[in-house]
Amino acid sequence: MDLCTAITSGSVDNVRHVIEVGKADVNTTVIMSSHGITFEPVNTPLTLAVQLGRLDVIQLLLDKGANVNQPNSEGLTPLTMAATGFRTESHKPNEEIFRLILEQAGQPIGRQSQIDAFELIGATYFKNSTTNSGFSFERGMFYWRKAMALRYEVEPVLPKPAVVGLSECARKAFAVSEIDTLEELENLSLFYNNDTFKVQALLTSYRILGGSNCWTWLLLSSYAVFCWKLDDRQRFIDYNMLALECSLSVEDPFVYESAHMIRRLTLAFYFLITEESNSDGKKLVSFANVMPVLSTTFRSLKMNSIYRSELLDCVVQLTILLTSMDLTPEQSFQFKSCLYQLVRLEESFDPSSGRNLLLTACSSTSPSFRRAFLSKENLRLGFHHCGKLPSAQVISVLLEVGADPDSTDKAGNTGLHLLIKSGERESSTAVRTLFQAGTHVDQTNKDGETMTDLLYKDYTLSRICEENKILVNPLQFPSLKCLCARAVRRYGNLPDDARHRLVPSDLFDFIHLH
Template sequence: MCVYLFRDRFQFSATVSIMFSVLRLLRKRVRKCRKWSFGRDLYLTVNKAKDEVSMLVAAKTSGATPLVIACRNGHYDVAEYLIKECHADLEQPGSVIFDGETIEGAPPLWCAAAAGYLYIVKLLVSHGAKVNTTTRTNSTPLRAACFDGHLDIVKYLVENGADIEVANRHGHTCLMIACYKGHIKIAKYLLSLGANVNRKSVKGNTALHDCAESGSLEILKLLIEHGATMDVDSYGMTPLLAAAVTGHSHIVEYIIKIPHLVSRREKIDALELLGATSVDKKRDMIGALELWKRAMNERYHGDGPLIPKHLTQAVAAYDFAREITDPEQLDDLMADPDQMRMQALVIRERILGPAHPDTSYYIRYRGAVYADAGKFNRCIELWNYALDMQQSVLDRLNPMTQSSLFSFTELFSFMMGEEGKQTTRGRVVPPVDVLEILHVFRKAIKEVELGSIMVERIPLAERDMNYLTRVMVITLHLASLLTRLLEHRPSSDEVSQQIHKSIYDLVKLKVRAKQGRTMLHLACCRDASILGRYPASQFPSPHLAEMLLKVGADPCAVDDEGNTPLHLAAQARPCPAGVTRALLDGGAHLDLVNADGQTFAHLLKSQKPHELVNVARYTKLSCSAARVIRQFKIPYKGAVPAALESFIACH
């Protein structure tokens, strides 16, 4: 709370500061006029002041205009002054923060509606603000008011022409967000206006899905009364299954009792899935067992023919557990909690399928629980199964796949850093198996390779390099762990050769990350270090840089800003001597300049080159000659071979 108050106070101060700047500017201009008349001089002076006032009012502080800041923080007098006296643009958007999230392209009306300031909303609308204006994600002021339950603002905007069916970029409507957030009065109001109760989002979910996931039974009843149907989303999930997977038993119990709303099979799946959720999310073994018994009784003794289970193939990661089909065997599970947990994973995968996020999420969750208990092998086995599942069904560079790879990197780093020590459960952390890291590393290389191909197919103007960059960084951290382990193995060792081959496969892809950086750039960049908690994997990394160079990485490659890996190493603060020596031994040049004309020495700041390496040893005659040509501005283009012109130009 203190942070938000401080930020609001800062933003208010910024607004007031700009406002008073405007006032001082006007006063200064008027005083310069010697004749208090409507003569030509005063006319020109005031006109000039208005131009400068407009420029000040349109200026942004931290991405937001004064009007946006005033509307976000409820400063009515400031907003009124900016609108009436300074003629601020009512539609000029800005960046604002709500609940820790930055909203881009938010117009003033959206900010006031989201923050719940009805009096400012009325002020803006009365002066002509467009009620259906949107943010960058196509969110309207009406949707913003629905999100936080501002019913008075919702009614006012609708009365002034707001469209209740405008959805954001994900296809979520005002009704959907009101249902998800549990605002029953807003949901009732929107339904009274004829809101489309069965409209689908981009991913196929409806308002009924949203309230089933959030656990709002009263809104769910209201939607059903208004004709909501049990439709499926893009994952094949009905609202009933959505309630079961999130553990809202009261929603499940209500829906399965409504005649003709769900089938008998859907009822069975919901009870079984709710039981799996009880095991993994609520740790309620007894409750889960009762739910599974009810489902089995419905299968074998419910109205209609028997509905047998379609058993899936036994999986090693699940300890070859199979679903129980005999009611008498269910009671035996209570004597073996571990088998019960595996039963929950098997049931969830059968019902949800491998593409549903919760399937792999709970596999990874169970693996994490094993790791906490010191059972690292079981964790690695489950996580590999989840990663294989994700890479087989999800798009490349999917955040879930990234998360799985990152978790592996954290786990391996922890094991290397804590080897031999006792965990909180009293178990000793075992040495990490180098083949396990190599196995995951190869999967990461595959993700980089196929992900880069996917990115290349996207038009340049639409590419987002963040996901690819993150996967590249994670892959390099795995490579860093492998090179650390190589220190204790002979180069002729078969495993050592496999590691060399895999890192070579990574380098030969020649993939570029954000800002045009190569793998070697990232390995030499402090910003690429994502594992601050674990010293086993830190960038810049001397041993990783050395390995990348050994398998063919270019030490003189430049990024979009003209930086070589050596330039990035110099900005590490402090620059590690080991990385500098590795790059120079690999063929880097001390005196290459980047796009800003800066050399390695310029970027070191508090360090000196001779403190890191023997400068004389790495100073080449060809480089010295190039520097002399540039220093004395000797014409060289056309006088030297064309291949040398670029060499001279970068010194």
């Protein structure tokens, strides 16, 4: 049994045995895994014990010399993990563990580290408070007062350090300054405002942990949703933009939160378009706001297999938005460069259906948006607010940046098959766009059906086509190579040995597509 297994077993005797008999290093790194899947983060034995809330194991590790200042792979020390509750089973500050680590005598915690810890645990309580008389507010005030006393009533005085090098996104989001004195804190508590304290908690976490920390990133994302509930659309956008910026510097962000944040923003853009069409105010749905969201999906797709279908839907919906804007040549180049990278990304396909970006654009719906909603007093912002599919504009721009017009999903359906199944007809712009890109008109899916077979599958449609002479002209769109493949497939009833002599082997797969 290794040290990680011993700690997760819940038995302090197992941990003691591994350390004393097995000579395990109490300051090594421990990686939790199951069936070959590794779970983040990479912990120290002490941060893992804090994460699991095992007070007896923590005490044993401290007695055996575990380093209280050694952080895990996310930059959280045992003390900051206990203060924030991040990754712990309760998701709340654990004051018992917090005091145990803070007061242990073996490795005294420095004064600045104590101040940071008090400010972080106070910020976590303020994040959860709703009134100035509840438990969370009282505990937040208690710890921030302790931090102020330790900062200013002990010599030498340690003023709060200013956050330097704030990005443009951070300056827009943090429009207020962090409170600096006990007097300011007391005055703020007298005229309590829930939103004000949440912003102060964010500022404190951002200053201490930095924007590249997962905890800071999740706080920003959570606060952005809070702003939406306040009907503050501008700050909703600003904090989401800052959260997106921070996610790019997080080495291994939560893949589910990243995907949901991208979808949440995409939905919000469509809802805001509806709002902005009825007002003369500032337009929030702009290239400057939409393009960073599209760019972020590139990294998320590379890291994320579980939510890949959702992210592909987001790319298509964001592309619909961007193709509807009047872009400058520079903006158009940036947009198409991003799509070029996405089209060539190996991970740009849905593992369940096998559909890539082009096939998603040829489909009739975005499943992720049909069932998605952004909650604001139970208002559903779902499918009817998003861009209409199939989208000829998206198909066109994807083909322009190099998408394969003959790509297929797991059922062997090409874009043409999906367009016809979506109700498009031979004369529609989307179908004609694929024709002009040189797609194989007579390519079959795994059911042996061509696009024309699907067109004539319905009796009513078949009769309309015959009466109006709506036909897919075999000489107008297919190449001579395709016509030859069709002829060989239909009329080349040759023995196998003769077929192998007459038909080059590298053409077999191509012929069987027809």
